Amino acid sequence: xxxxxxxGAKDLRLEEVETPRITKPADVLVKPAYTGICGSDxxxxxxxxxxxxxxxxxxxxxxxxxxDFGGEVKGLSPGDHVVxxxxxxxxxxxxxxxxMPNVCESLLVFxxxxxxxxxxxxxxxxxxxxxxxxxxxWKEAALIEPFTIGANAAAxxxxxxxxxVLVEGAGPIGIAALKLAKIKGxxxxxxxxxxxKLAFAGKQGADITVNTAxxxxxxxxxxxxxxxxxxxxxxAACTTPTIEAAFKVxxxxxxxxxxxxxxxxxxxxxxxxxxxxxxxxxxxLQTYQFANVIRLMESxxxxxxDLVSHIFPFPDIQKAFDFIDxxxxxxxxxxxxx
Ligand SMILES: NC(=O)c1ccc[n+]([C@@H]2O[C@H](COP(=O)([O-])OP(=O)(O)OC[C@H]3O[C@@H](n4cnc5c(N)ncnc54)[C@H](O)[C@@H]3O)[C@@H](O)[C@H]2O)c1
Ligand SMILES: [Zn+2]
Ligand SMILES: [Zn+2]
Numbered sequence: 001x002x003x004x005x006x007x008g009a010k011d012l013r014l015e016e017v018e019t020p021r022i023t024k025p026a027d028v029l030v031k032p033a034y035t036g037i038c039g040s041d042x043x044x045x046x047x048x049x050x051x052x053x054x055x056x057x058x059x060x061x062x063x064x065x066x067x068d069f070g071g072e073v074k075g076l077s078p079g080d081h082v083v084x085x086x087x088x089x090x091x092x093x094x095x096x097x098x099x100m101p102n103v104c105e106s107l108l109v110f111x112x113x114x115x116x117x118x119x120x121x122x123x124x125x126x127x128x129x130x131x132x133x134x135x136x137x138w139k140e141a142a143l144i145e146p147f148t149i150g151a152n153a154a155a156x157x158x159x160x161x162x163x164x165v166l167v168e169g170a171g172p173i174g175i176a177a178l179k180l181a182k183i184k185g186x187x188x189x190x191x192x193x194x195x196x197k198l199a200f201a202g203k204q205g206a207d208i209t210v211n212t213a214x215x216x217x218x219x220x221x222x223x224x225x226x227x228x229x230x231x232x233x234x235x236a237a238c239t240t241p242t243i244e245a246a247f248k249v250x251x252x253x254x255x256x257x258x259x260x261x262x263x264x265x266x267x268x269x270x271x272x273x274x275x276x277x278x279x280x281x282x283x284x285l286q287t288y289q290f291a292n293v294i295r296l297m298e299s300x301x302x303x304x305x306d307l308v309s310h311i312f313p314f315p316d317i318q319k320a321f322d323f324i325d326x327x328x329x330x331x332x333x334x335x336x337x338x
Pocket of ligand 3: 092094095101106
């Protein structure tokens with residue numbers, strides 16, 4: 001079978017490797033149908049993911065079919081459609097004991113610290129395999145993992161009915177946060193610096209959009225919220241200006257959710273945090289979001305819309321990464337098709 005391995009920056013090789021077999025009783029053999037290409041895969045491919053150990057098979061956004069499983073697997077049948085929960089954790093450390101296994105001290109992420117789903121078959125423990133309805137279109141199923149990132153951000157922001165929420169950035173993660181915040185009953189403003197991204201956010205359910213390259217964000221928020229400020233900010237742009245702006249536009253008693261993995265320092269005064277008694281929350285990957293996102297997708301309440309903009313056959317994986325590098329503004333979500 002074929003597997004795509006990253007050996008170094010922009011050194012991606014499609015190799016012939018042995019097809020894995022079940023050797024552990026709790027393992028499942030999965031054949032991907034579609035694997036999404038995430039911004040973090042692009043970072044890894046560029047040699048810019050300090051957490052990844054090379055060589056590495058990327059891919060953590062997997063929807064596929066159960067081919068085989070070990071004797072201890074009880075909840076699956078051959079041919080079942082499934083998605084993969086990429087995180088594996090110890091269950092014993094402080095974070096795990098406090099319901100945050102996504103920041104476990106020995107966290108391993110499928111496709112980052114472990115070989116992932118950009119190969120024709122893989123084995124993975126049953127507890128990371130989630131069954132989905134066979135009627136759910138594959139292109140939707142492949143978006144379940146990125147939508148869990150938005151769901152986690154909305155959960156960390158404690159987004160609820162009637163909240164005003166600002167989502168900064170209208171990339172796939174911002175769109176995921178927008179959709180999950182809308183489902184939770186919030187009013188959502190989306191900011192970006194590219195008009196086309198904002199037009200797309202509008203089609204995906206944003207109540208109002210702001211191009212912060214042209215319009216003053218503080219003024220737009222003041223007008224929209226009648227001076228109160230937004231109750232929640234989710235920063236899915238992950239830039240220094242969006243981080244700093246969050247503290248200015250959030251309301252008293254509000255919450256700011258950060259998704260950035262950036263190491264650049266932002267300049268933040270303690271005054272707004274204390275004066276407005278803010279909650280500042282990090283959101284990394286997801287915890288316990290798969291079941292909800294799957295249910296929302298299966299019911300039709302959550303849909304990818306036109307988020308999938310490009311599909312490449314798996315053997316053309318190099319073309320896919322070259323295309324994303326050459327057309328960063330054009331690609332929303334690209335999938336590899338197996
Ligand atoms: N914490 C996590 O678990 C997690 C998971 C996935 C992605 N991420 C991070 O989330 C971020 C977004 O991911 P993505 O795939 O959507 O990326 P993306 O690059 O597709 O989207 C970012 C968007 O932000 C916009 N932007 C840039 N400057 C802006 C500004 N000043 N104001 C408003 N918008 C601005 C861009 O135009 C773009 O549309 C990335 O930084 C990624 O590393 C975090
Ligand atoms: Zn991803
Ligand atoms: Zn742990």
